Amino acid sequence: MPGVSMTVNGKPVTGDVEARTLLVQFLRENLRLTGTHVGCDTSQCGACVVHIDGIAAKACTTLTLQCEGAKITTIEGLADPDGPLHPMQEAFREHHGLQCGFCTPGMIMAALDIVRRRGNDLDEHTIREQLDGNICRCTGYHNIVKAIAAGAKAMAKSGARQAAE
Amino acid sequence: MSATGIGAAVRRKEDLRFITGKGQYTDDVIRPGETRAVFVRSPHAHAKIKAIDTSAAKSLPGVVAVLTGKELANDKIGNLICGWMIHSKDGTPMKMAPHPALAADKVCHVGDAVAVVVASTYAQARDAAEKVNVDYEALPAVIDPAKTKSGPQIHEVAPKNTIYEWSLGDAKAVDGAFANAKHVTKLDIINNRLVPNAIEPRAALAEYDAGTGHLTLWNTTQNPHVSRLVIAAFVGMAPEHKLRVIAPDVGGGFGSKIFIYPEEVVCLWAARKIGRPVKWTADRSESFVTDAHGRDHVTHAELALDANGKFLAMRVKTIANLGAYMSTFSSSVPTYLYATLLSGQYDIPQIYCEVDAVYTNTVPVDAYRGAGRPEATFVVERLVEVAAREMAIDPADLRKRNFIKSFPHQTPVIMAYDAGDYNASLRKALDLADVKGFNKRKREAARRGKLRGLGYSTYIEACGIAPSQAVGSLGCGVGLWESAEVRVNPTGSVEVLTGTHAHGQGHETTFAQLVSDRLGIPFENVSIVHGDTDKVQFGMGTYGSRSGAVGMSAIVKALDKIEAKAKKVAAHMLEAAEGDIVFKDGKFTVAGTDKSAAWGDVALNAYIAHKFAGQELEPGLKETSFYDPTNFTFPAGCHICEVEVDRDTGKTEIVNWTAVDDFGTVVNPMIVEGQVHGGIAQGIGQALLERAVYDQDGQLVTGSLMDYCMPHAHDLPSFKVGLTETKAPSNPLGIKGCGEAGAIASPAAVINAITDAIGTEELAMPATSQVVWAALMRAQPSQAA
Numbered sequence: 001m002p003g004v005s006m007t008v009n010g011k012p013v014t015g016d017v018e019a020r021t022l023l024v025q026f027l028r029e030n031l032r033l034t035g036t037h038v039g040c041d042t043s044q045c046g047a048c049v050v051h052i053d054g055i056a057a058k059a060c061t062t063l064t065l066q067c068e069g070a071k072i073t074t075i076e077g078l079a080d081p082d083g084p085l086h087p088m089q090e091a092f093r094e095h096h097g098l099q100c101g102f103c104t105p106g107m108i109m110a111a112l113d114i115v116r117r118r119g120n121d122l123d124e125h126t127i128r129e130q131l132d133g134n135i136c137r138c139t140g141y142h143n144i145v146k147a148i149a150a151g152a153k154a155m156a157k158s159g160a161r162q163a164a165e
Numbered sequence: 166m167s168a169t170g171i172g173a174a175v176r177r178k179e180d181l182r183f184i185t186g187k188g189q190y191t192d193d194v195i196r197p198g199e200t201r202a203v204f205v206r207s208p209h210a211h212a213k214i215k216a217i218d219t220s221a222a223k224s225l226p227g228v229v230a231v232l233t234g235k236e237l238a239n240d241k242i243g244n245l246i247c248g249w250m251i252h253s254k255d256g257t258p259m260k261m262a263p264h265p266a267l268a269a270d271k272v273c274h275v276g277d278a279v280a281v282v283v284a285s286t287y288a289q290a291r292d293a294a295e296k297v298n299v300d301y302e303a304l305p306a307v308i309d310p311a312k313t314k315s316g317p318q319i320h321e322v323a324p325k326n327t328i329y330e331w332s333l334g335d336a337k338a339v340d341g342a343f344a345n346a347k348h349v350t351k352l353d354i355i356n357n358r359l360v361p362n363a364i365e366p367r368a369a370l371a372e373y374d375a376g377t378g379h380l381t382l383w384n385t386t387q388n389p390h391v392s393r394l395v396i397a398a399f400v401g402m403a404p405e406h407k408l409r410v411i412a413p414d415v416g417g418g419f420g421s422k423i424f425i426y427p428e429e430v431v432c433l434w435a436a437r438k439i440g441r442p443v444k445w446t447a448d449r450s451e452s453f454v455t456d457a458h459g460r461d462h463v464t465h466a467e468l469a470l471d472a473n474g475k476f477l478a479m480r481v482k483t484i485a486n487l488g489a490y491m492s493t494f495s496s497s498v499p500t501y502l503y504a505t506l507l508s509g510q511y512d513i514p515q516i517y518c519e520v521d522a523v524y525t526n527t528v529p530v531d532a533y534r535g536a537g538r539p540e541a542t543f544v545v546e547r548l549v550e551v552a553a554r555e556m557a558i559d560p561a562d563l564r565k566r567n568f569i570k571s572f573p574h575q576t577p578v579i580m581a582y583d584a585g586d587y588n589a590s591l592r593k594a595l596d597l598a599d600v601k602g603f604n605k606r607k608r609e610a611a612r613r614g615k616l617r618g619l620g621y622s623t624y625i626e627a628c629g630i631a632p633s634q635a636v637g638s639l640g641c642g643v644g645l646w647e648s649a650e651v652r653v654n655p656t657g658s659v660e661v662l663t664g665t666h667a668h669g670q671g672h673e674t675t676f677a678q679l680v681s682d683r684l685g686i687p688f689e690n691v692s693i694v695h696g697d698t699d700k701v702q703f704g705m706g707t708y709g710s711r712s713g714a715v716g717m718s719a720i721v722k723a724l725d726k727i728e729a730k731a732k733k734v735a736a737h738m739l740e741a742a743e744g745d746i747v748f749k750d751g752k753f754t755v756a757g758t759d760k761s762a763a764w765g766d767v768a769l770n771a772y773i774a775h776k777f778a779g780q781e782l783e784p785g786l787k788e789t790s791f792y793d794p795t796n797f798t799f800p801a802g803c804h805i806c807e808v809e810v811d812r813d814t815g816k817t818e819i820v821n822w823t824a825v826d827d828f829g830t831v832v833n834p835m836i837v838e839g840q841v842h843g844g845i846a847q848g849i850g851q852a853l854l855e856r857a858v859y860d861q862d863g864q865l866v867t868g869s870l871m872d873y874c875m876p877h878a879h880d881l882p883s884f885k886v887g888l889t890e891t892k893a894p895s896n897p898l899g900i901k902g903c904g905e906a907g908a909i910a911s912p913a914a915v916i917n918a919i920t921d922a923i924g925t926e927e928l929a930m931p932a933t934s935q936v937v938w939a940a941l942m943r944a945q946p947s948q949a950a
Contacts (some may be wrong), residue, residue, distance in 0.1 A: 018288060020288065021288075025287075028192075028193075032195070033186070034186070034189075034190075034192075034193035035185070035186015035187065035188070036186070037190070037364075037365070037416075038192075038366075038446075038448075039364040039365065039366065039416075039449065040448075040449035040869075040870045041448040041449045041450055041869070042449065042450075042869045042870050042871045044869075044870035044871060044875075045364055045449070045870060047364055074186065075184075075185065075186035076185065076186040076187075078185075079185065085184065085185070089184040089185065092180070092184050093176055093177070093180040093181070093184055094176065096176075096177070096835050096836065096838075096839050098180060098183055098184065099417070099669035099670070099671070099839060099843065100363070100364070100365065100414075100415065100416045100417040100668050100669030101179070101180075101182075101183030101184075101188050101414065101416065101669070102188075102190065102363075102364045102365040102416025102417060103364045103416075104183050104184060105183075105184075105186050108184065124883065127878070128877075128878040128879040128881075129878075129879050131877070131878040131879070132877055132878070132879060134878075135364060135870070135875050135877065136364065136878075137361075137362055137363055137364050137417050137419065137843075137847070137875070138364075138417055138669045138839075138843045139839060139842055139843050139846075140842035140843045140844075140845055140846030140847075140876075140881060140884065140907075141842075141846065141876075141877075141878040141881055142839075142842040142881075142883050142884055143839060143842065144878070145878060145883070
């Protein structure tokens with residue numbers, strides 16, 4: 001099996017994987033980072049969104065071997081284990097932007113990418129349009145939209161990294 | 166109201182683990198030596214299994230076992246069952262066909278499992294599943310629920326594919342009322358078939374301990390105890406005391422995770438056979454052809470009115486498609502959860518409903534958010550809106566004229582409504598939606614070439630499911646009470662074990678609010694335990710908006726006992742008579758004195774037992790309660806939808822949504838609003854976007870998220886949500902339940918709004934752009950773009 005090495009949440013990792021192994025499988029099964037979820041098999045739901053070199057990508061549609069040398073951030077790497085939550089995480093809690101929690105990691109990672117692309121002052125229409133790659137069945141999106149707008153603003157205030165590196 | 170007590174918008178305890186990726190869903194659990202299962206599924210809707218050749222699959226690397234339906238039958242693993250007995254009009258019992266966890270002789274829907282491959286890795290299992298060779302003899306399939314009687318018979322036990330022909334109400338009295346009616350409104354309605362699509366796919370992980378003979382199942386279930394009961398007592402997998410079912414974090418259910426499915430049975434069986442843990446996780450394509458679908462009714466409905474618009478009677482005839490097998494509670498959905506709600510919020514003297522439940526070669530159909538009540542509400546609220554238009558009466562006014570105004574109110578369809586104020590929620594909604602300004606907005610929209618419409622839905626539902634004796638008399642195989650165990654630790658912190666299960670509803674927060682409020686202890690010092698049959702003795706799980714009304718009532722009863730016992734302990738500590746002890750704000754005081762003991766001291770004394778002899782008072786502070794409700798609860802409210810339809814494309818935009826609901830006591834308004842939002846989104850999905858489509862051969866055409874249109878953020882508006890409150894008199898907290906209201910109310914509001922905009926009542930769900938455009942062309946051909 002081919003070897004692969006990359007940086008995940010700031011730590012160097014290596015592994016031997018079958019060529020067909022998806023990034024999400026590598027994260028979940030090899031590294032036991034189970035915060036990245038699989039909700040579909042057609043790249044629609046976005047529960048698997050992670051950041052590859054700072055840009056949001058669906059880990060269910062990315063081969064592990066494509067990530068040789070890349071810097072990957074997952075939901076587990078967003079906040080320091082001993083530090084405060086990332087403002088976007090905090091905003092999801094404050095605005096009740098989650099119910100069952102399954103789509104949430106992907107939503108938060110996608111939200112950060114919206115901020116990266118569209119800035120910190122996001123209107124409702126922009127957020128709704130830009131969330132096209134993520135599906136939530138619980139919230140009706142109402143509070144997710146509020147959370148992302150508030151999280152984006154809070155990031156500007158706190159000077160938080162737009163996408164964790 | 167304290168900052169964390171009942172009524173406070175407390176932020177959720179469970180969120181920290183979810184926003185940091187630390188949730189533990191079934192697929193996240195890993196056991197030593199774990200294997201992966203992949204199912205071999207039928208590509209045919211209806212076929213005989215002539216032979217299965219597993220030899221090629223067995224020879225592949227990593228494969229541990231390939232098991233078929235024959236071996237399952239040889240091991241005497243029993244069939245899955247439907248737990249609610251319905252009798253036909255002629256008194257005969259429903260025709261429940263055998264439902265083996267792996268089909269041995271014939272398959273009855275695309276996706277029916279015929280074999281399972283167990284291998285060391287998922288990839289190996291998947292590769293091997295491709296090599297299982299099944300020789301099928303395809304049979305003609307029955308797909309259209311309205312044409313099942315003349316189709317090929319699917320199950321030996323069910324001639325003409327009929328499961329039951331059931332009725333409720335007095336047909337003769339209804340006929341009489343119709344004969345005297347001044348006006349009759351008639352509608353043909355198809356309640357479109359839906360796929361629940363919780364974002365977490367179903368999963369099961371089974372482990373066998375050969376040393377003790379115990380089986381453990383981690384499972385995406387809304388009701389682990391019911392699952393254990395069925396798998397033990399009916400499937401016969403293991404005695405109940407040797408089977409543990411754990412429902413860890415569950416990523417949404419919406420009804421679809423109530424049921425006992427073949428996959429968990431097969432994983433348990435396989436784990437015991439091979440002596441290693443077996444895990445299965447559905448991929449989404451698999452979910453589409455195995456998760457129980459929802460709705461799928463074909464209905465003709467009629468409403469009789471007098472000259473003043475007073476409702477005289479209603480007549481409803483429904484064909485309910487239950488799919489290829491009877492799922493766990495499927496029989497109850499189109500009967501006692503449907504016809505019993507046909508009175509809506511209205512005083513209707515006579516109602517008669519007939520329901521034919523039929524088999525088809527499609528995925529089984531069972532409860533999906535609202536379960537029967539959205540179907541009933543759609544029938545009632547469409548009839549009322551259309552009747553108002555036909556009689557040129559304002560739709561809000563027609564509703565007001567017919568609202569039930571005094572309680573209790575006995576409907577002609579079993580239910581006894583105990584409290585409500587339907588005028589209040591309508592009035593508040595009219596205000597919030599600025600209905601007075603609608604005509605102005607409509608004219609303004611017309612100048613932009615848009616058709617603007619307004620639609621109401623004044624819905625009712627029966628929740629707090631349910632009084633055991635009542636449901637037992639209607640055929641339910643279980644009681645629907647709930648249990649709670651309150652454990653006070655020596656340090657005064659509290660664990661509450663509940664038989665309900667949360668999969669997004671936030672019970673860890675709201676239940677802790679109740680305990681904090683009642684005992685006067687910090688919210689942080691309360692933990693809620695659920696979802697494990699080894700921890701919680703028994704419970705009925707979560708569905709039917711029951712957890713607040715029934716589950717929290719059980720906690721209240723257990724807390725009553727805790728307080729009574731704690732007072733006895735305090736009396737010994739304070740050397741006072743038990744009757745003189747007053748408990749308030751977390752403190753026990755001797756009435757009329759300044760002698761008191763804090764909650765924590767009393768808890769400690771209960772356990773060290775130094776102040777009393779064990780003969781007079783047992784040490785410890787732990788109490789259990791089983792609460793059986795005395796009535797259903799009746800949440801009700803008014804949703805108003807305002808749309809703009811593009812005349813040229815038929816595209817509908819929801820421009821305003823107003824919901825005013827009466828849920829009785831609200832424990833956490835933030836969580837309640839979230840439940841309303843989610844329910845509305847699912848209802849709008851049904852009305853505008855979603856439909857499970859089968860072709861005539863029984864292939865599910867909408868078998869992936871690329872083909873089945875789930876609501877996205879840009880499909881939905883923000884919602885205006887308001888509340889009114891009449892307490893539920895049947896439970897100690899006055900809670901009615903809020904989980905399903907949005908999904909129940911909203912489809913009718915959307916369709917009423919669009920039909921108001923386009924001026925024709927002929928409009929199917931989902932009202933996609935194409936459907937609306939075609940309706941517009943039929944209604945206004947001269948204005949064709």
